[in-house]
Structure formats: structure tokens, C-alpha cells
Amino acid sequence: MFILQLKQDHPDLAEAEALALIPGKNIVRAGELILIDGKAPDWNRLALTRKADELLFSCKTTELEKQIELFDWNATISGSYRVDLHHTDALPKTIANLVWKNLKEPHVDLTHPTTTLGFFFADKTVFVGKRRWTNTERFEERLSGKLPAKHPSGMHPKLARAIVNLTGVPGTGKLVDPFCGAGGFLIEAMRMGLRVDGSDLDEGQVERANINLKPYGITVVQRDALTLRDPIDYLASDLPYGRNTKAKDTDALYRAFLVLLGKLLRKRAVLVFPDFA
DSSP states (O other), X not given: OEEEEEOSSSHHHHHHHHHHHSOOEEEEEETTEEEEESOOOOGGGOSSEEXXXXXXXXXXXXXXXXXXXXXXXXXXOOSOEEEXXXXXXXXXXXXXXXHHTTOSXXXXXXXXXXXXXXXXXXXXXXXXXXEEEEXXXXXXXXXXXXXXXOOTTOOOHHHHHHXXXXXXXXXXXXXXXXXXXXXXXXXXXXXXXXXXXXXXXXXXHHHHHHHHHGGGTOOOEEOOGGGOOSOEEEEEEEOOOOTTSOHHHHHHHHHHHHHHHHHHEEXXXXXXXXTTO
């Protein structure tokens, strides 16, 4: 079982992304934490999770000291360790000392520990885990304004990645984006090792996307999404819109594409609609 600490700017989306990559059961939600009993995923794919710990044990806060004394820390910690506390006024040193007393060769390292122990306090329960992953992805370096071919309305890369993950596409799968714009979804998919198929009807967007995707060794083509004919397993796309476009034209495109997608889709698609649609 794993303890995931979610980012709080999009908590519900963060939970959905995690569940898409870690199909599991016995899910517990406690504030920014979720507990999922499932197989470990490729952690580096997650965009909206801060940290992931393997659950060691949980107990009532009043029983924590006793549980620390009973737990076999020597089988869990190899080398140095540090303690991270979340949502409590307790001092890390106090709990670290309790662990220290139960180790044969204790060694605390606050900077580069071999093992990080997370103590997550939620209401009257504490969840204790061993750190498996910390999100160090620098999404800001890929903001649309920093890409070689900039786009003023590009989606934030971490949201683009989360949407790709919501499709559940496996590491060996292919992601289709028939409204690829400047290529944001495709960039995130490529960085996760996925195969991609991108296109757009707008010639300017295709040119912009190919500039941005050149470092990844792929190209997109100019194509009308309504001419798609091959079966699709996984699709993620930000549907086109324009505030100067007639609503009836946009509605007609959305309806026609959804009808076509219903015929071609074999597994899952995630579509982003404008908030004024």
C-alpha cells in the first residue's frame, strides 16, 4: 500500500491521475493524502503528486510511541535516515530519537539520507511510510512561453501530463492527439516514453508543434480530425476554440468529432473543453 501526498491546486484531478496509474483498492482520502493498495507505477509519470511513501504501519496518534518501539526498524532502514513530519506540531527530533533507540547502528542524515521516513498525521491517525519517490519534475521549464515556438494560450505542462495520464495509456501504448496545437500533450507523452500520433488542421499550429517537437525526433501532420479512420486506444486532446468563432460552428465540430470518436475508440479518451463551451 502507498501513501501519496497530492498537490493542492487540483486535488480531485490529482487523485484521479493517481488512480489512473495505480488501479487499486482500499482507497483512503485524508486531506492531501490518499492511500492506495496497488502495484507501484512508474512514479516519474505523476504530475500532481508531491511524494509517494510505501506504508509501513498506521495507528492512533496516542499509540504512536508504542508502535515505534514495536516496529522492526533494522529491517527497514539501511544506512542513514531522516524523519519528515506532516500536519503536526511535534518536533521531528523527538520522533527521530524514538526510532534511534530501536536501531543497532543509528545514523541520522538530514541532507542526503539513505532512507526517509514520513509520518503523516490525519485527524487522530498517523500513517508511517518509507519514501519511494519525490516529484522533482521541472514543469515550469516547459511553459508555453518558454518553448521554441511560443503559444499564448498553452496549457500548463503539469496539467497536460495529468490529462495524458488520465487516459491510462501504458508505457508501451500510443497516444493520439488530433488537435495537437503547439504540441503540449505530445511533449509530455514523449517525455514519459509513450508513442504518439499528432495532427492539427491549422497549418500554423502544425508548424509550431513541429518546431517544439524537433528535440524529441517526431513530427506531426496537417489533418482534419474528422477524417480519422483507424481505431484508437488512447486519446487526449484540448478541443479547438476561438472566441471569434461562431458558437454553432464550434458546437457542430464537437458533435461531429464525438460521434466519430465513439466509433473509433477502443479504450479511453480524455477531452478538454473550453469553459465557455
